[in-house]
Amino acid sequence: MVKDSKTLTEERPTELTRNPGAAEREWENTTLKKAREALPERLAEFTTISGVPIRPLYTPADLVDFDYARDLGFPGQPPYTRGIHATMYRSRLWTMRMFSGFGTPEDTNQRYHYLLKQGQTGLSVAFDLPTLMGYDSDHPLAAGEVGKCGVAISSLRDMEILFAGIPLAEVTTSMTINAPAAIIWAMYLAVAEKQGAKIDHISGTIQNDILKEYIAQKEYIFPPAPSMRLVIDTFEFGSKYTPRWNTISISGYHIREAGSTALQELAFTLRDGMEYVEWGIARGLNVDEFAPRLSFFFNAHNDFFEELAKYRAARRIWYRVMAERFGAKNERSRMLRFHTQTAGCSLTAQQPYVNVVRTTIQALAAVLGGTQSLHTNSLDEAWALPTEFAATLALRTQQVIAHESGVTNTVDPLGGSYFVERLTNELERGCYDYFEKIDALGGMLPAIERGFPQREIAEAAYRYQRAIERKEKIVVGINEYVAEEEPPLQILQIDEAVARRQTERLKQLRAERDNRRVTQTLKDLECAARGKENTMPYILECVRAYATLGEICDALRNVFGTYEEIAIT
């Protein structure tokens, strides 16, 4: 039964009441009062890293309206607060999926083989900026950028080299690619084809979340509407041909990295998700046709309890939204599956080994929050892409949590904690407030056009920086416990040889391929893009003909135009 699509039911938490009983009040007036007089608290106010005030103690008074069946339930069942699978890590650990990529496809292929050997259980591709922005390695705007932030991929040939010796039928791959996601995905599918893997069997994810690009990461090419069209093309194509593939990873990670609070990360991500669902439905798809393959991606920041409450709230909110606002019937449409990455923005350049400690705490929060997949940052990433040593230590961090800490022995071990449940409820309530605001603006796309989420994030980022500079928030090694001198750190070096190599390879490719076929397939794509057909089959043809990423994007630029935001400072 579909309710009014703009509202959620009466079941949502309204005012979060707190009703301490006589015994608690007695404690406050006697023992607590005496203790504070003897030893005052260290801060005037304790807050989460997002600025949420935290009380000295949480008790049953904080869960006055709590209903176990309604609010927690059992794992593997609605509302999924405790986890989307009944046994969670007792049956299968989260996927250890280390985000990785640098230099040439050969360089990265080597690192992938290494990480798989060290025990990672899924692949995750980091592309360089030219690739992310739809430029070939030899484009003038690629100067200085080739292979620096990730691997340089300009064509199917590069993709083949990237996955050399890696059977795509047997591994799952996540690709962090957005504006040109459809093209990179087509390249992956073409590699799988060449390997003899069936595309209806292969599994993986493309990030493909263009909304958060406009909000936070700013790696867009085309204007919003045609970009959304490309995303929905992939949903449609995926629902028909690649049932095991996640055609989107709706992301909060980047929103958080841009400086948002935990609540903003949660609210904007889920609201982005809702926007995608609306666009999918508007295309004429049944929600249950594509929603099971929506996935999510969250940040794991420093505030341990705030983070794990965030993941739990995410699952409960998504269940309610999908069931009530969109009337999804398939349970898989209502289950929020997510990947987590520990917070890059929390890493310090100073005393970098301390980052291992930060990453461990953050990873633990993600695991206790029930993540399906996890990337842990390397200690040197405030300086450069990770060395092999640093990446190995980051992977070992996950392995120690998985095998030595005991936290995987039971499902949702922190469920029932007064503090955790209260935080979960508060985050959920805050989310609905944001949903209302964004709905009132006409939806997420209009909200973005008005600069709403961008301004919220910029404000939060500035507040946080001020808090650090005023020492209201302590960052070890930055505003406290500063090292006078530090030993030099060996970091990964990437030089212009990568660009030269890739340029040479492109020259060779253009000379060897059937250029008539390239021209034709690009023309056909442009035609389809101008019309209403799904662009994926046409993109696949271009890719198979060895048209380059830049050439394919240019064909789409010709149709869609390009976009640059109006900067808000």
Added chain:
Amino acid sequence: MVEKKIRVLIAKPGLDGHDRGAKVVARALRDAGMEVIYTGLRQTPEQIVNAAVQEDVDVIGLSILSGAHNVIIPRVIELLREKKVADEMLLVAGGIIPDADIPALKELGVAEIFQPGTSTQEIVSFIRTHLKRR
């Protein structure tokens, strides 16, 4: 007599879209009483230098996290010299720039490089004390 405000151009050269730092610095400089012009994303060295000349700024701050600094910054300096403003405009940079790359960049003419962990107040002080034009 009203003191003339220090004019700063905050620029994002290259393809990098990560603007959290640039925006925080821009705002902090404004709060410190400077006039700040933010170029927005994906500016070429040519666009940045043209904007600096057009806006007649005292300071140019480049924000670059993508690793392309050793190609982009020298190009900006080359253009500043061509336009004959290199001696007038204070050039600073921030972002992800490793220690090993700093001496060469300073040799070329970058006055200071603000690495991760730098406070905005440090940047404000540096600008005030190192202005080329008075």
